[in-house]
Amino acid sequence: MKMTLKIQRFNPENDAQPFFQEYTLDADPNERLLDALMYVKRFQDGSLGFRKSCAHGVCGSDAIRINGKNGLACKTLIKEVIQKDGDSVTLQPLRYLSVQRDLIVDQTEFFTKYRSVKPFLINDEEVAEKERIQSPEERLRFDDTTNCILCAACYSACPVLESDPLFIGPAAIAQAFRFLADSRDRGFAERLPVLDRPEGVWDCENHFECTKCCPRSILITKRINQTKKMIEKHKDSEADDRQKP
Amino acid sequence: MIHQFDTVIVGSGGAGLYAALEASSRCRTAVLSKLYPIRSHTGAAQGGISAALGNVEEDKPEWHAFDTVKGGDYLVDQQAAKILAEEAVRAVYDLENRGLPFNRTPEGRIDQRRFGGHTRNFGEAPVRRACFAADRTGHMILQTLYQQCIKNKVAFFDEYQVVDLIMDGNTCKGVVAVQLSTGELRILAAKAVLFATGGFGRIYKITSNAFANTGDGPAVCARQGIPLQDMEFFQFHPTGIMGLGILISEAVRGEGGILRNRDGERFMERYTPTLLDLAPRDIVSRAIMTEVRAGKGIRGDRKIDDYVHLDATHLGKETLLTKLPDITSFCKTYLGIDPADAPIPVLPTAHYAMGGIPTDTHGRVVRDGNGTVVHGLYAAGECACVSVHGANRLGTNSLLDLVVFGRRAGQHIGEYVKQIDAPKVSEADGDFARQWIARLTDGKSGPHGGHIREEMQTVMMEKVGIYRNAGDMQAAVNAIQELRARYQSVRVQDTSKHFNTDLLEIIELGNLLDISLITAAAALNRQESRGAHSREDFPDRNDGQWLKHSLAALQDDHVTIGYKPVDVSIWKPKPRAY
Numbered sequence: 068m069k070m071t072l073k074i075q076r077f078n079p080e081n082d083a084q085p086f087f088q089e090y091t092l093d094a095d096p097n098e099r100l101l102d103a104l105m106y107v108k109r110f111q112d113g114s115l116g117f118r119k120s121c122a123h124g125v126c127g128s129d130a131i132r133i134n135g136k137n138g139l140a141c142k143t144l145i146k147e148v149i150q151k152d153g154d155s156v157t158l159q160p161l162r163y164l165s166v167q168r169d170l171i172v173d174q175t176e177f178f179t180k181y182r183s184v185k186p187f188l189i190n191d192e193e194v195a196e197k198e199r200i201q202s203p204e205e206r207l208r209f210d211d212t213t214n215c216i217l218c219a220a221c222y223s224a225c226p227v228l229e230s231d232p233l234f235i236g237p238a239a240i241a242q243a244f245r246f247l248a249d250s251r252d253r254g255f256a257e258r259l260p261v262l263d264r265p266e267g268v269w270d271c272e273n274h275f276e277c278t279k280c281c282p283r284s285i286l287i288t289k290r291i292n293q294t295k296k297m298i299e300k301h302k303d304s305e306a307d308d309r310q311k312p
Numbered sequence: 313m314i315h316q317f318d319t320v321i322v323g324s325g326g327a328g329l330y331a332a333l334e335a336s337s338r339c340r341t342a343v344l345s346k347l348y349p350i351r352s353h354t355g356a357a358q359g360g361i362s363a364a365l366g367n368v369e370e371d372k373p374e375w376h377a378f379d380t381v382k383g384g385d386y387l388v389d390q391q392a393a394k395i396l397a398e399e400a401v402r403a404v405y406d407l408e409n410r411g412l413p414f415n416r417t418p419e420g421r422i423d424q425r426r427f428g429g430h431t432r433n434f435g436e437a438p439v440r441r442a443c444f445a446a447d448r449t450g451h452m453i454l455q456t457l458y459q460q461c462i463k464n465k466v467a468f469f470d471e472y473q474v475v476d477l478i479m480d481g482n483t484c485k486g487v488v489a490v491q492l493s494t495g496e497l498r499i500l501a502a503k504a505v506l507f508a509t510g511g512f513g514r515i516y517k518i519t520s521n522a523f524a525n526t527g528d529g530p531a532v533c534a535r536q537g538i539p540l541q542d543m544e545f546f547q548f549h550p551t552g553i554m555g556l557g558i559l560i561s562e563a564v565r566g567e568g569g570i571l572r573n574r575d576g577e578r579f580m581e582r583y584t585p586t587l588l589d590l591a592p593r594d595i596v597s598r599a600i601m602t603e604v605r606a607g608k609g610i611r612g613d614r615k616i617d618d619y620v621h622l623d624a625t626h627l628g629k630e631t632l633l634t635k636l637p638d639i640t641s642f643c644k645t646y647l648g649i650d651p652a653d654a655p656i657p658v659l660p661t662a663h664y665a666m667g668g669i670p671t672d673t674h675g676r677v678v679r680d681g682n683g684t685v686v687h688g689l690y691a692a693g694e695c696a697c698v699s700v701h702g703a704n705r706l707g708t709n710s711l712l713d714l715v716v717f718g719r720r721a722g723q724h725i726g727e728y729v730k731q732i733d734a735p736k737v738s739e740a741d742g743d744f745a746r747q748w749i750a751r752l753t754d755g756k757s758g759p760h761g762g763h764i765r766e767e768m769q770t771v772m773m774e775k776v777g778i779y780r781n782a783g784d785m786q787a788a789v790n791a792i793q794e795l796r797a798r799y800q801s802v803r804v805q806d807t808s809k810h811f812n813t814d815l816l817e818i819i820e821l822g823n824l825l826d827i828s829l830i831t832a833a834a835a836l837n838r839q840e841s842r843g844a845h846s847r848e849d850f851p852d853r854n855d856g857q858w859l860k861h862s863l864a865a866l867q868d869d870h871v872t873i874g875y876k877p878v879d880v881s882i883w884k885p886k887p888r889a890y
Contacts (some may be wrong), residue, residue, distance in 0.1 A: 099579045099646075105523075109762030112348070113805030113814035120522040122559045123642060125451060127349040142645055167493065168811035174348065187459035188411030197365075198408040200420035206413060213413050213445070213452060217350055284641070 070094050070145065071155035072103060074115065077166050084164065089155070096146035100156070101129055104140055115170035124282055127218030131170050132159040137220040137280040161223035163232065177219045180235040183261050184243035189254025205250040212245035212290055214283040221277035221287055230263075233266040237277035237287045240268055245291040247297055255301065267296050314499055314737060317342045318729040320502040322474045322486055322529060325352035326450070326714030326719075327693030328464075328508030329457035331675075333721025335506075339729045343461075344472045344489055344502065346524060346816070350458050352744035353510055353522040354375065354714060357450025358638065359563035360442030361407075361715070362430060362708040363400035367421045368440045368715050373397040375434060376441060378883060382708060383429040383592045384666075384702020384883035385843035385853065387542065387861065387878055392673050394882065396700045396709070396716055403715045404443050409823040412456040412599045415635070420610055425635075426566040429592035429706040436592050436890070442708045447561050452713055454483045472498065473816050474528060475745040477505065477536050477689070482679070482688035488745040493817065495809030497745060501737040503729040505668060505720055506690040507533070514820075515828045516662035516777075517769035520552055520559035529695040531823035533669050534830060538679050538686065539865035539874060541697040542667035543827075544835035547705055548778050550596040552661025553621045553646055560639055560658055562707040565653075567635055569624040571600070574800070579620075584890040591890045594704040594844040597660040601778050610657065614772070621655035628750040660778060666705055666844065667739045667834070668697040670863065670876070675721025681863065681876040690733070692721045699861065703843020704876075752818055757802035761821045764795050768828055771795075776832045781848045785836040792829045796869070799825055826866060833871035834864040855885050 070092060077085040090107045102121055117140070118128040124142035133143055134157050136267050148156040164172035192198075221237040228234050243262055245251045262268050268291060277287040313666075318339035321328050328343060334451040335341045338339050343349070376397035381388045408414055408422060415423040424440040432439040445452040461468075478486040480501070484502040509529030513521025530540050551560040551572070565571070571589050573579050583599045584591035603609060609618030624632065631654045632640050636651075643651045648815040669691035670678050676691040693714045700713055775788035799822060806814035840854040841847045861876040 078808055078810065080810055107403045108814075109760070109765070113760055113817075114808070116811050116813050118813075120347055120351050120524045121353060121356050122523060123356070123556075124645070125356050125638070126347075126353070126446075126522065128347065128351050144645070151483050168813075171811050171813075175701040178348075181463055183462075193410050194405075197405045198414075198422050199418055203418065205420075209413070213455070214448065216355070216451070246411075249413070251410070267431070281864045 068096055068145070068149060069152050070103070070149050072107060073155050073168065075159040076169050078168055094145045094151065096144070098145050099141050100133065100143040100145060100148065101141040101143060102219055107250045117172050118171055125216060130161060130218035130223070132161060132223065137161065137224040139220070139282045140220060142282050162220055163223060163228045164219070174219060177222055177236070177238070180239045181217060181242055183235060184239050185258055186242045186246065188246060188249065188252055189252065189257060190251055192253070199251045201250050202253060204295040208246040209245050211285045212241045214285055215241055215245070216283060218282060220280050220282060224276040224280045226274050226276060227270050227272055231266060231270050234270040235261070235267060237291065240271070240291045240294055241285060241287050244294045247294060259298065259301070263298050268298065289311035313496065314739070315498065315500045317500060317502045319504040319506065319725050320344060320500050321506045321508060322487060323352070323508035323510060323693070324349035324468070325354035325508060325510055325693060326453050326457060326711060327718035328506070329454070329461055329505050330715050330718030331508060331692060331725065332466050333460055333464060334719055335725045336464060338726030342467050342855055344469045344474060344487070344500070346471060346473045346492070349468060350454060352454060353525055355451045355454040356377065356522065356559065357711050358559060358561035359566065359709040360425065360427060360444035360449050360708045361404060361453065362427065362441045363443055363445065363712070364397065364441060365404065365422060365424060367417060368424050370434070371439055371441055373401065374440070375432065376400065376430070378434050379430050380434070380700060380706055381702070381883055382888060384704055385692055385888055386859065386880065387699065387702030389699050389879040390882040391879055392698045393701050396712060399716045400712050403712065403719070407453060407456055407715065410456055410460050412445065412452050414441050414443055425563065426590055427703055427707045428562050428565070428590045428596070429587070430708070433455045434703060435642065438587060442566065444563065446634070447563050447636045448851060451713055453682040453715070456807030463886050471600055471821060474532065475748065475819060477532055479536055481553070483687040486741070488736050488742045490749070492811055495812050497742050499737055499739065499742050501735050503732040503735060504688045504690060504725045506675065506692060506725060507695055508693045509695045509720065510828045511665045511694040512824065513662045515769065515772045518552065518557040519662040520557055521662070525826040526693070526820035526823050528820065528823050529691060530668050531826045533677070534826055534866040537865065538593065538669065538677060538714040539863035540667060540830055541670040541715060541861050541863055541876065543864050544829045544838050544862065545666035545703045546662065546831065547593055547664040547666060547844050548597040548660040549663035550593055550600055550660050551622050551658040553642065554657040554659055556646055557661035558642055559648060559661065559663070560622060560656055561636070561644070562622050564622060564639060567631055568627055569622055571596070572602045572621045572623050574610050574612050575608065579608070584742055587890040592704055592706060593679060594846070596890065597778055598846060601702040602658055602733040617659065619657045619659040622658045623655040624651045625653060625655060639685060664710060665772055666697070666701040666703065667696055667776040668695045671696045673698060673720065674724040675717055676724065681874060690721045690725060692718045703845060722783060747768055749815065751803050752802065752815060753807060754803070755807070756803055758801040759798065760805055761802050761818045764798055764802065765821050765824070768792060768795050768825060772828055772832070776835050779846055779848055780835055782836065785832055788832040789836060792825060792832055796825045796829065830864045830871055831868060834862050838862060859885060
């Protein structure tokens with residue numbers, strides 16, 4: 068099937084402004100959008116810049132905006148974006164992160180925010196047995212958040228970042244929840260200062276854009292709300308403690 | 313620009329990150345990676361990591377070590393396999409203690425499941441040895457190790473492409489790398505360098521491997537005169553998604569999935585009556601190709617891309633959802649089918665390099681059959697060859713290899729660098745890399761790399777694949793040599809400095825061509841069938857002549873082959889039946 072890729076280009080060495088360039092090619096509707104990008108890069112224009120690696124939706128390298136929607140180029144099939152012969156699809160870099168080259172964005176800020184929630188198991192207790200015991204039910208509580216591949220699609224989809232660039236974003240909160248809800252973790256107090264502030268969890272306005280676009284089907288908005296509840300509960304119990312004689 | 317470290321770790325998958333955790337607590341450590349660390353292909357490993365925990369049934373490290381040796385068709389170094397199996401138990405508990413979210417038994421312990429070639433009591437029946445986190449075990453290992461690196465403040469240099477080693481005689485002094493964001497050449501001096509660059513499945517057309525798996529570490533070593541070991545042994549995983557090569561985990565069969573031909577027959581009954589669908593991968597891949605060649609593939613046209621069915625419809629939605637969720641999602645996304653309702657069309661996909669940079673059990677690179685150590689140079693993970701996988705790796709042993717030998721290498725580096733003075737390097741050490749890049753970017757007209765890459769991948773797939781013979785492999789060697797000659801005139805189309813991914817791709821292509829040549833030449837040289845190396849013209853294993861590791865060296869554009877003895881100090885080689 069004939070298709071046109073309309074790709075936003077930008078090379079800071081030469082270009083004052085981003086511009087769109089069109090590439091026309093034949094593509095199998097069952098192929099991935101990434102296959103089309105690779106075809107252009109290898110046989111039409113080697114200067115096209117984009118990231119990629121695993122090519123099946125588990126490494127998180129190729130998150131971009133596809134007709135305005137955030138997703139992975141390798142988890143989007145041509146037939147999902149092209150209805151008929153000659154149709155075109157528009158590809159742009161993720162939002163809120165500065166463009167380094169074409170579809171490549173600077174992920175530093177995204178990863179800095181991710182790191183700020185201390186995304187690692189916090190627990191200094193001696194392990195009594197060989198493994199820490201955890202029931203299947205306890206394990207299930209944080210299951211979907213462990214799927215996060217830090218692709219930043221949700222970050223780009225979030226409308227809140229438009230008004231508050233300091234918001235840590237959906238992925239960082241989902242990653243915090245992954246540990247807060249883990250029965251083995253003891254890091255609630257350490258993470259609280261980052262989460263319990265406007266640009267922590269409270270900026271979230273339940274737009275659900277993160278949940279809608281997550282290539283790993285994580286119920287991000289729900290996890291953010293659960294995190295909010297954990298913080299509220301913690302504050303309530305602190306207030307109760309203070310009222311005790 | 314010159315940077316100075318105690319150790320530089322190249323690659324940030326499981327092996328590199330584990331080594332970094334160990335080394336960084338002991339010395340100044342830098343991790344270089346051409347990707348962001350969590351993008352590494354360790355994250356694509358699905359089914360599990362084996363350890364004889366005995367959480368669900370009796371198991372022993374000794375059985376695990378034996379299965380590893382037998383699975384590798386006795387080309388495994390047996391003391392190394394013993395270390396692998398014994399340290400597996402502690403390694404898995406360590407990962408759990410560091411936060412890895414394993415699936416749990418009803419008692420709250422780490423759950424375990426069956427995997428190909430892993431057996432109870434030296435081959436009696438399958439055993440539940442694979443510890444797992446759904447079908448995302450590699451993803452969880454990568455995430456957990458990266459989280460620990462953040463906690464321990466490991467210094468990362470993301471998006472640096474290593475192009476060369478700095479050698480002084482038999483001592484390594486650092487690496488030369490291109491910083492992708494600026495296009496600048498960086499010289500990193502180090503007392504010790506660890507290569508953990510992963511596999512090179514991209515030499516083949518149909519592969520489960522990432523675009524990034526281009527054999528950068530082994531290719532750099534080969535160009536520095538370090539021979540590569542057992543390169544003729546490349547594993548084809550039996551179950552890749554038809555056409556795309558995307559991996560469908562062996563865990564599907566571990567949970568009870570069945571391979572069927574066009575008659576609906578469970579054909580593995582005829583090949584491996586004891587282990588059935590859970591025989592080692594080399595055997596299952598050959599069985600599939602034999603069925604296809606006999607016209608028993610689903611289309612029945614005997615063509616190389618005909619396929620068979622992996623039937624998981626009887627497992628039930630619950631098992632698929634809790635234990636194989638990603639597989640279910642891949643099938644829905646790429647095939648438009650739900651494995652609960654329809655069988656998965658599969659065929660073998662190029663998956664794993666058993667061979668690589670030769671090392672001892674501390675990760676130190678050895679350059680010959682006498683075990684001569686290259687000072688200050690280490691390798692671990694898929695790019696290395698310890699050898700614990702021999703002629704065919706068992707499923708789940710790759711993740712185990714990463715954590716056991718990544719950790720051992722990191723610890724050894726930590727001690728080694730204390731005894732060494734900081735090496736002296738200069739800008740001139742970057743000359744080879746500088747000249748290579750200068751040629752690719754000199755502005756002359758030349759072909760782009762796309763066609764060369766396609767031809768290379770097709771030749772390797774057709775002529776150095778599952779079944780091999782002398783005529784095909786000689787043709788492959790000749791074709792690759794011709795492609796390597798054409799590569800000399802390749803030029804980039806992208807002339808800018810910032811994020812020149814065109815240059816990166818063409819450097820990778822150079823690596824793939826060198827690795828293809830060595831693989832094809834080593835395969836042509838070994839005149840027997842053993843493990844994944846299956847020759848139509850030499851169908852039997854020949855221990856009298858070939859119970860030895862090969863060492864393939866790149867010399868003046870040709871491959872010369874030497875040998876190294878196999879450690880068979882525990883179990884005497886026997887015929888391999890399942």
